[in-house]
Amino acid sequence: MDMRVNIAGLELSNPVMTASGTFGYGVEFKRYGQLEKLGGMVVKGLSLEPRAGNPMPRIADAPAGMLNAIGLQNIGARNFVEKRLKLLPWGETAVVANLYACSASEFADLAAYLSEQEGIAALEVNISCPNVSSGGVLFGQDPSMAAAVTRAVKDRSGEMPVIVKLTPNVTDIASMAKAVVDAGADAVSLINTLSAMSVDARTRKPRLANVIGGLSGPAIKPVALRCVWQVAQAVDVPIIGMGGITSAEDVLEFILVGATAVQVGTANFIRPDFAFRLVDELAALVDELGIESWDDYRGSLQV
Amino acid sequence: MDMRVNIAGLELSNPVMTASGTFGYGVEFKRYGQLEKLGGMVVKGLSLEPRAGNPMPRIADAPAGMLNAIGLQNIGARNFVEKRLKLLPWGETAVVANLYACSASEFADLAAYLSEQEGIAALEVNISCPNVSSGGVLFGQDPSMAAAVTRAVKDRSGEMPVIVKLTPNVTDIASMAKAVVDAGADAVSLINTLSAMSVDARTRKPRLANVIGGLSGPAIKPVALRCVWQVAQAVDVPIIGMGGITSAEDVLEFILVGATAVQVGTANFIRPDFAFRLVDELAALVDELGIESWDDYRGSLQV
Amino acid sequence: MFGNACQDTTVKSLTRFGKGEGDGEFIELTLEHPGLDNAAWKLWKPGQFVMVRPESFGLDPLMGRPFSITSADEEQGISIFFQVMGQGTRKLASLKPGEPVTLWGPLGNAFAVRKDTPTLVLAGGIGIAPFYEYVKRHEQPENLRMIFGHRPPLACYNWERAQGVCSCEAHHETCRQDLMDFIALIEETVPQYCNDGLIIACGPLPFLETIKKVADQHGGRAQLSLENRMACGVGACLGCVCDHKTEGPVSVCARGPVFWSDEIEL
Amino acid sequence: MFGNACQDTTVKSLTRFGKGEGDGEFIELTLEHPGLDNAAWKLWKPGQFVMVRPESFGLDPLMGRPFSITSADEEQGISIFFQVMGQGTRKLASLKPGEPVTLWGPLGNAFAVRKDTPTLVLAGGIGIAPFYEYVKRHEQPENLRMIFGHRPPLACYNWERAQGVCSCEAHHETCRQDLMDFIALIEETVPQYCNDGLIIACGPLPFLETIKKVADQHGGRAQLSLENRMACGVGACLGCVCDHKTEGPVSVCARGPVFWSDEIEL
Numbered sequence A, B: 001m002d003m004r005v006n007i008a009g010l011e012l013s014n015p016v017m018t019a020s021g022t023f024g025y026g027v028e029f030k031r032y033g034q035l036e037k038l039g040g041m042v043v044k045g046l047s048l049e050p051r052a053g054n055p056m057p058r059i060a061d062a063p064a065g066m067l068n069a070i071g072l073q074n075i076g077a078r079n080f081v082e083k084r085l086k087l088l089p090w091g092e093t094a095v096v097a098n099l100y101a102c103s104a105s106e107f108a109d110l111a112a113y114l115s116e117q118e119g120i121a122a123l124e125v126n127i128s129c130p131n132v133s134s135g136g137v138l139f140g141q142d143p144s145m146a147a148a149v150t151r152a153v154k155d156r157s158g159e160m161p162v163i164v165k166l167t168p169n170v171t172d173i174a175s176m177a178k179a180v181v182d183a184g185a186d187a188v189s190l191i192n193t194l195s196a197m198s199v200d201a202r203t204r205k206p207r208l209a210n211v212i213g214g215l216s217g218p219a220i221k222p223v224a225l226r227c228v229w230q231v232a233q234a235v236d237v238p239i240i241g242m243g244g245i246t247s248a249e250d251v252l253e254f255i256l257v258g259a260t261a262v263q264v265g266t267a268n269f270i271r272p273d274f275a276f277r278l279v280d281e282l283a284a285l286v287d288e289l290g291i292e293s294w295d296d297y298r299g300s301l302q303v
Numbered sequence C, D: 001m002f003g004n005a006c007q008d009t010t011v012k013s014l015t016r017f018g019k020g021e022g023d024g025e026f027i028e029l030t031l032e033h034p035g036l037d038n039a040a041w042k043l044w045k046p047g048q049f050v051m052v053r054p055e056s057f058g059l060d061p062l063m064g065r066p067f068s069i070t071s072a073d074e075e076q077g078i079s080i081f082f083q084v085m086g087q088g089t090r091k092l093a094s095l096k097p098g099e100p101v102t103l104w105g106p107l108g109n110a111f112a113v114r115k116d117t118p119t120l121v122l123a124g125g126i127g128i129a130p131f132y133e134y135v136k137r138h139e140q141p142e143n144l145r146m147i148f149g150h151r152p153p154l155a156c157y158n159w160e161r162a163q164g165v166c167s168c169e170a171h172h173e174t175c176r177q178d179l180m181d182f183i184a185l186i187e188e189t190v191p192q193y194c195n196d197g198l199i200i201a202c203g204p205l206p207f208l209e210t211i212k213k214v215a216d217q218h219g220g221r222a223q224l225s226l227e228n229r230m231a232c233g234v235g236a237c238l239g240c241v242c243d244h245k246t247e248g249p250v251s252v253c254a255r256g257p258v259f260w261s262d263e264i265e266l
């Protein structure tokens, strides 16, 4: 089968991408496989300036998952472009920049800079920064703020596809999706991590220095599928689904409920060659099940 | 240590209760242990009239958890009182009725009836009915509707403690808790299941006839702990914590973040004598850790 | 007083039947008898089932799995006979002797036994599990006729164990025509037992549906053992219900698993 | 070209050291060498580590676990030496020969080796793991002095393996006074190596903190191997960082695990 998919004009050789924050700047995985194999990779969230992130500990185990509170540690957009991007085979796989900022105007500046760089295929706007300027409400939890950020980014991104990444920590994710699509988002990706916590009953301490962190991994897959399904009913733009994918069958589940492509996050920690293997496993499973085209399979859940 | 806890005047011999919908009407577990051992039990959600519930299949596996969409199947409040309640040792363990209705007035009628029955120790109001009268918005996802239901129930419950059970499927659970406490809730319990979904990539069918269901079990524990922690910062009433408890250590984690008592749900399906064993294991662990009183331990997380 | 009907035990042995990938895996799993503290074990009857949860399930799957009791004996242990279907049975298949298993039961009702009544025993595939002991215990085996439909070879099913006790016919289904022949056989045989016989059946849903349809048409009834997905096994979660014509949705685990075909919808 | 540095292998053997509950469990786990496709195995050095993830982890824990490489050899296999701490090491401890394990590495940097320099090797508890091979490989063992502080008995640590090669002193800590004595020993010894010696250390955080403090005070530096919790092991997740004085937070897995004590905050 032809494994290619198209996200708002961006063509991927196959639907498997890697998720932001779980695949570094891509280069870290060269020892484990051929980056060219991937449909695309989303690099660690980039801010205008380098940032140091949260105090340690930043990660903890969770049942069928993990918690993280990395915070916004990154080398900054400029360093990424100058020092990492050229090491990536961006001619052969889509390199997507994940944007992280604390105000709409900062988002816009970041988008303006990144959208002009050769080698970046699309922007993914992470609207769940926990330290935003406006009174502690997260961008991603308020439809009008989410729309404002989307508009600000779109205005400054030229022709580059803008993907808005949604958080599941909302009452109604479909209306969040509608808000960002109405504001011009070319695609949406979901889900980011679930707001969660882990504590040690013996030491009486939180297991993350930040106290609250994000839950990812297989534990959240049923929530992620529900979110993608609801968003697929609500908007017409392509959806990139993610949350707990650890097998080719999981990939198909996301496509079945309406996703065009997927991202693999925590599974990269199960083994660093996970995403590369998944590309092959997906092709084999598609063959085994006799799926004839993505257009035929996508969203074909029989309800 | 003195294991007793007090929920808004209701004294429990220990903090371990069983969660609604996972412990039937209590009687089903007599073959597996002594009901008197439990701090309390919350029976299956009761409505004014018997109801048939959702079509099958109603349950599915999930990573470190399960999905259910039982719907509202129950024998009705009257049948429960007349046929089951007298079989329960309500003099020795707190029997809590879980209320399920589709309008504030129906909730009020149900509360009026149940609060007059000898043997019922408290009411737990389940405000996440998926089929409510007002345009598909769930009671539990709208603070003013949640407050309205709480007020309606409180008005008709006399002296009986009213516990409002919160859903995690909201943007801000702390403000939901505040809304119901301001409306008179004597205690809150949380969390109910996470809205979730499971599909079969091969047959292209949802694994639940209802398509969307509720995720429970260890997978949701980190989310539940975060919710209890946030609610504990926001309100002053006792909190009954639940979500994925499968060990005595888990119980302590919930108390550490601010719960006064806990409920055990899905773990009852790991083995039907789970809750009885947990009571003993909790006492042993409290001893081992040298915890001196619940008042000392509760909410003592060092942040 | 009956003791706690949820007991901890260990694996005694696993016996594999059949071979080859295509056949699937068929396994008799024997657990050490957990003891008669749980006095219900003295009274168990074929058709009843157990919930089995080895410690190796960990958190995946969380729910135990229901299996018909194939035999139960203080010396020999408690046996179930199962086919590998998915994650739960795969983990059961890789158990080793000595590994810990939680077991609750015996659960549910049993098949009727009427020693003087001509009895038709209909087994489909792994649905044969409860019948080894049923036929063995029967006091007048000459009144029994067992028909067994199967796709994997007979060697997968420990067939000798059933044979010799009563009249047993195995029908191997290898193509569509075999299936048609088998359905024709059911259509021909069931009516013979509809008036003054007893019909009991266990097997996949389409198999039970055929039996029910034929029995309904002839104003008869058969006892069908249902295999709905279960969580608690004790009637508490309402996850396993089937539609009962007069009582509405009823728990298969507590009210069944055996139902008269004319009382339920499939 | 180096092949994929993430390889599938199987358990070769487990050797348990020490005994008795109180001692904890100390295990040398040897994996079949996954092969030199991954040419990095030809060049590994003590101080480097591997991420280990047996299939038996299932979904719990999800993350692999980092361990110092104790030895690696095509014939003998790859060994790690670990202490049972929690769910991950418990599952490692119950592995059986032949079970599948995913392994990525060798990862990170290594301890400095300066054959002509007097070298102080400081091992705290299970922190001894990388040093068996370090001392074995050293070309001038007369320049080595190893001090080993431990609480469980020496029998837990395969101590013979380290001894005989170089000057080795073990300090058993059984009470508070022992600890004070041990700290005093560090305070006395570290300065002797601060000017023209080399100090390398691996062990629990308080142990490393003491060494860093003494070295800092004497204007010296020691190489410390950090054991932060890890997820990826490859520098991608930023879950394992430590504070580097000039570079800010750096990944322990990729930039370390060995750091000069004067360059980091503990």
Ligand SMILES: Cc1cc2nc3c(=O)[nH]c(=O)nc-3n(C[C@H](O)[C@H](O)[C@H](O)COP(=O)(O)OP(=O)(O)OC[C@H]3O[C@@H](n4cnc5c(N)ncnc54)[C@H](O)[C@@H]3O)c2cc1C
Binding pocket: C049, C061, C065, C066, C067, C068, C069, C080, C081, C082, C083, C084, C085, C086, C087, C088, C089, C090, C126, C129, C130, C226, C227, C228, C229, C230, C257
């Ligand atoms: C009362 C009772 C008695 C049973 N007795 C036996 C027995 O003696 N021997 C035996 O082998 N099995 C028996 N079963 C069925 C057995 O419980 C299931 O095969 C088992 O639970 C499958 O678990 P799994 O985790 O391997 O499969 P899963 O991973 O849960 O499922 C794998 C695949 O099998 C299908 N499947 C799973 N369970 C069922 C089911 N109950 N009916 C139809 N399809 C299903 C699923 O849809 C899925 O496609 C019985 C069931 C009940 C309720």
Ligand SMILES: Cc1cc2nc3c(=O)[nH]c(=O)nc-3n(C[C@H](O)[C@H](O)[C@H](O)COP(=O)(O)OP(=O)(O)OC[C@H]3O[C@@H](n4cnc5c(N)ncnc54)[C@H](O)[C@@H]3O)c2cc1C
Binding pocket: D049, D061, D065, D066, D067, D068, D069, D080, D081, D082, D083, D084, D085, D086, D087, D088, D089, D090, D126, D129, D130, D226, D227, D228, D229, D230, D257
């Ligand atoms: C580079 C590196 C090399 C290592 N080499 C070895 C080695 O050779 N031998 C060895 O035994 N261990 C080594 N460790 C530590 C080892 O990784 C942990 O002991 C192991 O991950 C614990 O996993 P667990 O699931 O058993 O414990 P968990 O369930 O994760 O934790 C159990 C308890 O141990 C504590 N704990 C867990 N990990 C650590 C840690 N890294 N530091 C301090 N406390 C911790 C937890 O806080 C918890 O209280 C190394 C770690 C690193 C980063």
Ligand SMILES: Cc1cc2nc3c(=O)[nH]c(=O)nc-3n(C[C@H](O)[C@H](O)[C@H](O)COP(=O)(O)O)c2cc1C
Binding pocket: A019, A020, A021, A022, A044, A045, A068, A070, A098, A126, A165, A191, A192, A193, A215, A216, A217, A218, A220, A242, A243, A244, A245, A263, A264, A265, A266, A267, D237, D239
């Ligand atoms: C360690 C870690 C770091 C992450 N960092 C980012 C990030 O910088 N930006 C972002 O949009 N998402 C980030 N995420 C979220 C993932 O991209 C993904 O949305 C989430 O983990 C769910 O997918 P998974 O279950 O496959 O991991 C991070 C997740 C993890 C586990």
Ligand SMILES: Cc1cc2nc3c(=O)[nH]c(=O)nc-3n(C[C@H](O)[C@H](O)[C@H](O)COP(=O)(O)O)c2cc1C
Binding pocket: B019, B020, B021, B022, B044, B045, B068, B070, B098, B126, B165, B191, B192, B193, B215, B216, B217, B218, B220, B242, B243, B244, B245, B263, B264, B265, B266, B267, C237, C239
């Ligand atoms: C099968 C099932 C049925 C449930 N039915 C109800 C119900 O009737 N009323 C209610 O308030 N909660 C119901 N719940 C939610 C549980 O009471 C509990 O809030 C949730 O499962 C989280 O706890 P757990 O992870 O320990 O199961 C049900 C949960 C399950 C698994």
Ligand code: FES
Binding pocket: C229, C230, C231, C232, C233, C234, C235, C236, C237, C238, C239, C240, C241, C251, C252, C253, C254
């Ligand atoms: S399995 Fe729970 S009611 Fe039958």
Ligand code: FES
Binding pocket: D229, D230, D231, D232, D233, D234, D235, D236, D237, D238, D239, D240, D241, D251, D252, D253, D254
């Ligand atoms: S463990 Fe992921 S960066 Fe070090």
